[in-house]
Amino acid sequence: MHLVYPAVLAVLLFCVGLYGVLARRNAVLVLMSVELMLAAVSLNLVAFDVWLRDATHAGQVFTLFLIALSAAEIGIGLAIVLLVHRARGTVAIDELRALREPRAPQRETE
Amino acid sequence: MDVVDVLWRLLAVLAAFLVLPLLVGQAEHKVMAHMQGRVGPMHAGGFHGWAQLVADGVKFAQKEDTVPAEADRRIFRLAPALALVPYLVVLVAIPVGPDGFVAQTLDAGLVFVLAVLGVGVLGSLMAGWASANKYALLGALRTAAQLMAYELPLLLSAASVAMAAGTLSLPGILDAFEWWWIPWQLAGGLVFFTAGMAELQRPPFDAPIAPEEIIFGAYTEYSGLRFALFLLAEYAGIVVVSALTAVLFLGGWHGPASDSLGWLWTLLKTGALSFLVIWARVAWPRLRADQIQRFAWTVLVPVALAQLALTGIIRVVTA
Amino acid sequence: MTSRELLSPSGQDVVFVLVGLVVLGAAVLCVTTRQLVHAALWLVVALGGLAVQYLLLTAEFVAWVQVLIYLGSVVVLLLFGLMLTKAPIGPSPDADSGNRPVALAVALAAAALLVTLVIDAFRTAWIDLDTPHGTAEQVGDSLFRTWVLPFEALSVLLLAALIGAIVVSRVRSRAGGDR
Numbered sequence: 001m002h003l004v005y006p007a008v009l010a011v012l013l014f015c016v017g018l019y020g021v022l023a024r025r026n027a028v029l030v031l032m033s034v035e036l037m038l039a040a041v042s043l044n045l046v047a048f049d050v051w052l053r054d055a056t057h058a059g060q061v062f063t064l065f066l067i068a069l070s071a072a073e074i075g076i077g078l079a080i081v082l083l084v085h086r087a088r089g090t091v092a093i094d095e096l097r098a099l100r101e102p103r104a105p106q107r108e109t110e
Numbered sequence: 111m112d113v114v115d116v117l118w119r120l121l122a123v124l125a126a127f128l129v130l131p132l133l134v135g136q137a138e139h140k141v142m143a144h145m146q147g148r149v150g151p152m153h154a155g156g157f158h159g160w161a162q163l164v165a166d167g168v169k170f171a172q173k174e175d176t177v178p179a180e181a182d183r184r185i186f187r188l189a190p191a192l193a194l195v196p197y198l199v200v201l202v203a204i205p206v207g208p209d210g211f212v213a214q215t216l217d218a219g220l221v222f223v224l225a226v227l228g229v230g231v232l233g234s235l236m237a238g239w240a241s242a243n244k245y246a247l248l249g250a251l252r253t254a255a256q257l258m259a260y261e262l263p264l265l266l267s268a269a270s271v272a273m274a275a276g277t278l279s280l281p282g283i284l285d286a287f288e289w290w291w292i293p294w295q296l297a298g299g300l301v302f303f304t305a306g307m308a309e310l311q312r313p314p315f316d317a318p319i320a321p322e323e324i325i326f327g328a329y330t331e332y333s334g335l336r337f338a339l340f341l342l343a344e345y346a347g348i349v350v351v352s353a354l355t356a357v358l359f360l361g362g363w364h365g366p367a368s369d370s371l372g373w374l375w376t377l378l379k380t381g382a383l384s385f386l387v388i389w390a391r392v393a394w395p396r397l398r399a400d401q402i403q404r405f406a407w408t409v410l411v412p413v414a415l416a417q418l419a420l421t422g423i424i425r426v427v428t429a
Numbered sequence: 430m431t432s433r434e435l436l437s438p439s440g441q442d443v444v445f446v447l448v449g450l451v452v453l454g455a456a457v458l459c460v461t462t463r464q465l466v467h468a469a470l471w472l473v474v475a476l477g478g479l480a481v482q483y484l485l486l487t488a489e490f491v492a493w494v495q496v497l498i499y500l501g502s503v504v505v506l507l508l509f510g511l512m513l514t515k516a517p518i519g520p521s522p523d524a525d526s527g528n529r530p531v532a533l534a535v536a537l538a539a540a541a542l543l544v545t546l547v548i549d550a551f552r553t554a555w556i557d558l559d560t561p562h563g564t565a566e567q568v569g570d571s572l573f574r575t576w577v578l579p580f581e582a583l584s585v586l587l588l589a590a591l592i593g594a595i596v597v598s599r600v601r602s603r604a605g606g607d608r
Contacts, residue, residue, distance in 0.1 A: 005445050
């Protein structure tokens, strides 16, 4: 198989995930887009591992780690999202501004 | 392996998939009728009510297939298929007899089986959400929570067998099987079977579809053939879980004259375990949702871990 | 190596490209649909397709682990999250933020750059798929011989994540949480 096929698929998948992370407003949807990006990286790792015939299977082992990590990430991420939903009643990430810097005019008045 | 051979094997799997769940369904009618003194299922068709299952099928086929007005129609219609298909796919990897009496030998068969079984939960979640019914949604959430909790003991106890055999391939596990594995893996077997029963949401683990609390859980809005598909998925699930328990913990085809009668032993063990599943429905009251969670995390997971440790110790000592 | 041409693809190539198109289409729908639960279900299609790609690349074990963890657990958790945050049936108008044009520009620019780069770099590289490279036995051997330490570190991390998730989601009555 031509190495370009999996490599290009991984690139396109990553960019789709990138678009999702930037364009989505619902926090759960952002997490999904992150999953897409991670999956793209996994595909790259597996493809290059098979291409290089790595004796230690580094790429595939790393993919396994990545899968476990993304499960942990989803667990923690969803716990945070649910907490935010419980406290604020929304999961729209652009409405969660409690920690941002105050605007310049506000700083003058303080 | 040529194309005709593959085709025959797949046809055999399809035939088993169509016949065995119906046999379990018929058995459930009769066993429950005898145990509870029910007269209803004993009438249709005359002798012992043999036509009860046919009558049920006709009833389901006649009913109108309704879709709620507020529902997400596409997902609502897709859900029964997604609940049923994983069991069909799993049957492909279950060995029935020695010397390649299996539709497809997979190198990582055990992981394959457990992975595909885990996909079935999506069917219940989709059904519960798409129904636009709060009881259906509650049921779906309970289903998902229960299945996630019982996935862990299921995997751990299965891993114990894989560790004992030194392979993930299901025929490979059976090739390595010795009779003393049954006492050795007993705790793991009990955990696997119980967790499997909980994965199927069979009583006493049927809080997600408890009719007295939340109508029929994720399947509340279904009727007619689509509902029958969910029922078929339940019976197919009984067959798959029983067959897997038989293969992993009871030695599958091993038994007297296993060279020629191996397939019979597998079927007998599967049948006996299916009978136990049906018996549990009659014998035990339903657990509450929180009791189900507590049982998974405080009983099954520790027992499975202990079994895993025991397997590891004996493997190291005898190696 | 040189005898093989791009214009005479093998069966595996054809299947890979077809499944790849499905994966890509599902991914695009996942990030563009306005129906929240549909997005999660398109994610299922994309990740399931990726498992098929792993199988085609002879990484059998990774493929089944992908199905087990992603489809069996991660997507179920995501659906769980969507349902608990009251995902409606039908399109949600607030699924996307105002960043869409910028996001599209960034994604397209990144895609163009990376695709050019990747094609230029690996134009002449072929994967030999005749012998499997990634059966459970091979990967297990490497995992528990070469990569034991990272594996153990990962288990500590998972434990930390587990405890963290419990602590975060516990209802504190004193802090005025209203359940």
